[in-house]
Amino acid sequence: MRAWCFTDGFGFESLHLVDRPDPEPGPRDVVIAMRAASLNFRDLVVLRGQHGRAVRPPLIPLSDGCGVVTATGAEVGDLAVGTRVAPAFFRNWQGGAPPQDLEAGRLGGPLDGVLATRVVAPADAVVRIPDHLSDAEAATLPCAGVTAWSALSEPRPARAGETVLILGTGGVALMALQLARVSGLRTVVTTSSDAKAERLRALGADIVIDRSATPDWARAVREATGGAGVDRVLELAGAETLPSSLKCVRTGGTILLIGNVTGNEATLFLPAILTRRVTLQSVTVGSRQDFEALVRALDLHGIRPVVDRTLPFEDAPEAFRTLETQAGFGNICVEIPGD
Numbered sequence: 306m307r308a309w310c311f312t313d314g315f316g317f318e319s320l321h322l323v324d325r326p327d328p329e330p331g332p333r334d335v336v337i338a339m340r341a342a343s344l345n346f347r348d349l350v351v352l353r354g355q356h357g358r359a360v361r362p363p364l365i366p367l368s369d370g371c372g373v374v375t376a377t378g379a380e381v382g383d384l385a386v387g388t389r390v391a392p393a394f395f396r397n398w399q400g401g402a403p404p405q406d407l408e409a410g411r412l413g414g415p416l417d418g419v420l421a422t423r424v425v426a427p428a429d430a431v432v433r434i435p436d437h438l439s440d441a442e443a444a445t446l447p448c449a450g451v452t453a454w455s456a457l458s459e460p461r462p463a464r465a466g467e468t469v470l471i472l473g474t475g476g477v478a479l480m481a482l483q484l485a486r487v488s489g490l491r492t493v494v495t496t497s498s499d500a501k502a503e504r505l506r507a508l509g510a511d512i513v514i515d516r517s518a519t520p521d522w523a524r525a526v527r528e529a530t531g532g533a534g535v536d537r538v539l540e541l542a543g544a545e546t547l548p549s550s551l552k553c554v555r556t557g558g559t560i561l562l563i564g565n566v567t568g569n570e571a572t573l574f575l576p577a578i579l580t581r582r583v584t585l586q587s588v589t590v591g592s593r594q595d596f597e598a599l600v601r602a603l604d605l606h607g608i609r610p611v612v613d614r615t616l617p618f619e620d621a622p623e624a625f626r627t628l629e630t631q632a633g634f635g636n637i638c639v640e641i642p643g644d
């Protein structure tokens with residue numbers, strides 16, 4: 306098999322295409338011939354060597370991918386060769402409360418990821434993919450898709466008629482927008498350009514705010530909600546935007562802490578939380594059961610994730626560079642050839 310691998314460190318200079326022995330399935334494993342992978346902001350953090358001491362080279366990057374089962378272990382009963390599947394982001398979280406060693410089960414660091422022609426995974430840590438999705442679309446689901454699902458489900462499912470604020474147009478944000486629409490939610494989305502704003506409207510966003518033209522976008526969000534604020538904020542941008550998100554959320558509303566694109570350390574005006582019964586709830590992707598629930602919803606509503614572009618396997622480093630520019634709209638994917 307072939308794989309991209311951080312061989313002896315992180316950074317582009319350490320990312321190499323390598324040959325490895327084909328993986329063999331253990332009794333409860335499946336071998337997957339990967340067909341596509343998808344990048345997340347987190348993969349950039351890994352590339353930069355900023356993901357903490359547990360994530361070490363040699364490491365095959367990327368958590369999100371899709372492929373076809375080519376071999377099964379002797380104890381695997383219900384997954385036939387030829388089934389199209391995606392490995393779950395966490396190998397050790399089936400459902401319910403997360404296990405204490407959750408971080409040890411992540412694909413793409415500390416566990417080897419999916420930017421490889423073949424991957425071995427426990428059969429109970431993969432999810433079947435519906436037919437209406439292309440390989441690249443399906444590849445976006447394990448982290449980006451499940452995170453969007455969790456962000457609309459926790460601490461309780463968003464209810465029809467509620468208003469949700471979504472920051473940006475990355476993979477998580479656009480999947481959340483699509484799910485919010487079929488859930489009957491009113492959507493407010495911020496972005497950085499006219500062109501992206503146009504595409505957001507075409508995807509069905511109710512209110513789009515260009516944050517580059519409207520620096521005080523928090524005020525614009527409040528005005529758009531008659532002064533009340535939104536029921537739920539999907540806080541994907543982090544330190545720089547969290548204080549503004551706090552200004553946008555209604556009394557009794559919820560901010561889902563998801564991303565840190567703009568930094569890790571925020572200063573918050575605590576009375577704005579304490580006196581208004583605001584809930585701050587973090588999202589950590591989700592379990593395999595969450596992944597299965599997402600897939601059922603996508604199947605039911607015929608939702609297809611937004612793929613900005615798909616690059617050839619040999620150009621995987623270029624996919625990281627493209628993600629870094631933040632010029633994309635939706636997911637940056639890599640096509641994986643057979644070997």
Ligand SMILES: NC(=O)c1ccc[n+]([C@@H]2O[C@H](COP(=O)([O-])OP(=O)(O)OC[C@H]3O[C@@H](n4cnc5c(N)ncnc54)[C@H](OP(=O)(O)O)[C@@H]3O)[C@@H](O)[C@H]2O)c1
Nearest residue numbers: 345346452473474475476477496497564565566588589590
């Ligand atoms: N907690 C979890 O379980 C979890 C799971 C997945 C992802 N995440 C996090 O969620 C975040 C988004 O992930 P992703 O993979 O979707 O990222 P992405 O594809 O890189 O998209 C990031 C987007 O954020 C927007 N953005 C950048 N700077 C901003 C700013 N100052 N204000 C508002 N928006 C800004 C940009 O959209 P516009 O140009 O349209 O504004 C950009 O395209 C990342 O921090 C990631 O680590 C967390």
